[in-house]
Amino acid sequence: MSFSSNVKDELLKVNDSARHCKIAMLAAFVNLCGYYDGSVLTFFSEHRALLEKISMLVSELVGIRPDIRMLDNRLCVRVEDKTAAGKLINVTMGNSGYDAQAINPLAVSAVCCKRAYLRGAFICTGSVSDPEKQYHLEFSNSDYDHAAALKGLIASFGIDAKIIERKNHYIVYIKEGEQIVDMLNVMSAHKALLEFENLRVVKELRNNLNRIVNCETANLNKVVSAGVRQAEAIEYIRNTVGLSYLSPSLQEMAKIRLEYPDLSLKELGEKLTPPMGKSGVNHRLKKICDIANDLKGDK
Ligand SMILES: [Zn+2]
Known part of the structure; x- marks a missing residue:
């Protein structure tokens, strides 16, 4: 039926x-x-x-x-x-x-x-x-x-x-x-209405779950690609002028980034001694990328 x-x-x-x-x-x-x-x-x-x-x-x-x-x-x-x-x-x-x-x-x-x-x-x-x-x-x-x-x-x-x-x-x-x-x-049509509502709730729940999963995957990709970009910059510095070229605080940052390429900024900050906030980590990584870009530009 x-x-x-x-x-x-x-x-x-x-x-x-x-x-x-x-x-x-x-x-x-x-x-x-x-x-x-x-x-x-x-x-x-x-x-x-x-x-x-x-x-x-x-x-x-x-x-x-x-x-x-x-x-x-x-x-x-x-x-x-x-x-x-x-x-x-x-x-x-x-x-x-x-x-x-x-x-x-x-x-x-x-x-x-x-x-x-x-x-x-x-x-x-x-x-x-x-x-x-x-x-x-x-x-x-x-x-x-x-x-x-x-x-x-x-x-x-x-x-x-x-x-x-x-x-x-x-x-x-x-x-x-x-x-x-x-x-x-x-x-x-009250019975049909209940049946319709049940199916609708299940359908919308499924759609919402898909949306959440897609969204999280997108965020994850963003974290990973930023991490990859930063790791590339650090490796470039290490292979050209050496990490000692960086100030001690940037060196520590660089080593941790290389060790954990897929951690978020917040998680990276927690690995630092003393721990550091997201914006501080972002600032240091940006500095490292700038230095790598400057080195590339010098060539
Ligand atoms: Zn009537």
Whole structure:
């Protein structure tokens, strides 16, 4: 089972007790998988559990429980009673009538109903990637106006979705981990949210560890390359004019640097008698390098 189908299964199990929320959810189904010809209301989906949910909502709202059946080789639920179908269109779509492109503002005026609508829309046309792979949640819409209205509904929860066109569809999508968590929360996918958060924590911990390791390696390289440069300068002095050319304090510094080429400045300072701070060590090593450079320049 994919993460996406787990989310849908969980959302299908959420039962809104309030009539307004049932209407809001059915409104999403009318918009996204419904077809109304003026007398019969048909919902098409390959997802049997979704059709069962629709049949249940229809029975709760108008007292008729339609069966799941095949029509033109497609699974569907049909409300053939003209009065019942008209009533369902009226409550979900409002006075302006059936319009698959628009979200009836009356059906989603309360926050609970906005959430129910988004839950319905996700079950119908949504998908979310496995968080271990990537952060991506989307709703596919065949119509731009519906995509824009959906984006607006999502924005009312402070979530910034984007719209992109893909194969004649308008995809409303969210790419940011934190916002996907918010979206799962808005839709009441609490189990999926916990699973998502766990995977996200593990993933981010792993990324942070990699970052720390890379950073320490970079620092180590810096220490080593400075040490190598200093050791080269000291060896140049020793091989040309001899270390006795240096003052006693610089000679001591030079010997310790040669002995410990990969120690940091602080660690080198601790080897000196008396011990010395980082800046003092840096000053002495810089002097040694300057002397080596002067000797090289003399030639
Ligand atoms: Zn409600």
